[in-house]
Ligand SMILES: C[S@@+](CC[C@H](N)C(=O)[O-])C[C@H]1O[C@@H](n2cnc3c(N)ncnc32)[C@H](O)[C@@H]1O
């Protein structure tokens with residue numbers, strides 16, 4: 001057997017404060033959407049690279065995951081500040097629902113076998129509408145999942161076709177209803193806006209269809225044309241216009257008005273929820289929480305340490321077969337890098353950026369943004385205005401100088 005050489009994580013001190021989460025990455029999709037550059041593999045892509053078949057099947061992935069979580073728990077048990085109780089679990093992909101309810105139950109069991117979950121832990125899985133059913137939702141609820149996040153993207157058939165989505169326009173709202181009927185209080189629908197050819201009406205109907213299901217959370221992302229994707233090649237060949245930033249701004253305003261009119265309020269620039277519906281796991285990322293990322297290509301963050309796993313499922317499995325954590329690389333964040341990241345993430349939250357985090361020069365640049373109508377003061381915090389949300393990245397650059 002060939003064993004990959006992996007870097008060894010340096011000793012890490014775990015912070016005792018804030019949230020601790022576990023992210024599990026499922027690297028499988030039935031087919032690839034043309035816009036997506038996430039670390040995921042179709043059966044055809046894995047067949048061509050099946051040097052070590054172990055990691056390329058759901059069963060092999062699950063075996064590797066169990067080994068990684070065991071190594072993680074051992075590392076945390078001896079680290080200063082560790083071990084930590086798990087506040088949130090998030091299974092993302094890829095397409096976690098391809099594992100079925102039994103596979104997702106086994107993944108959560110692997111977490112429970114190695115970590116202690118808080119009694120009120122939030123346990124989310126992403127799911128693709130076409131690989132769900134009432135039985136699937138009943139099964140994962142029974143297994144201990146508390147939240148489901150479904151990729152809807154749009155309810156316009158033309159937009160879905162352009163995005164290479166394989167589900168019908170009605171299937172995502174139907175799946176959200178099934179999840180709610182199964183007993184899930186917390187259900188999210190993901191939307192993508194600004195797809196070339198999408199009209200204002202298409203987006204308005206998509207938002208209305210999402211809201212009508214009664215979900216308590218909607219995430220909406222501007223379409224990003226990622227390098228190396230089929231979508232980028234189509235744009236480069238002139239088969240499709242590039243995404244227009246003025247259109248994106250107008251669409252964001254439309255989304256926000258419709259969602260807040262329906263009782264879903266923004267709590268992060270791309271996320272809206274009803275009261276009590278915010279995703280605690282993602283809030284952990286944005287509020288400087290710590291997490292272990294398990295699975296191919298997953299990223300983790302403990303103390304000042306960041307690391308990322310080997311991306312390919314076979315190489316990931318191979319490293320674990322050799323007894324090592326499947327780490328591809330790591331970095332230790334200096335104080336300045338950590339500060340930049342904190343400003344970048346926290347300014348995007350409705351709770352805002354505590355002024356106390358900023359130094360004198362940053363505070364005076366933030367005051368300029370307040371005078372320009374991009375930020376507003378809420379007590380000791382700075383919160384993006386409606387216009388500021390459209391220009392969030394620029395506001396961060398302005399503050400940091
Ligand atoms: C990586 S997917 C995983 C969920 C699931 N596989 C699905 O597609 O429904 C998570 C979400 O990221 C968003 N996303 C992925 N690539 C994107 C891109 N290039 N631009 C905007 N949103 C994107 C989509 O809304 C998607 O639902």
Ligand code: SF4
Pocket residue numbers: 028029031032033036037038040093094095128151
């Ligand atoms: S189904 Fe989700 S993860 Fe898979 S390719 Fe499409 S957007 Fe990416």
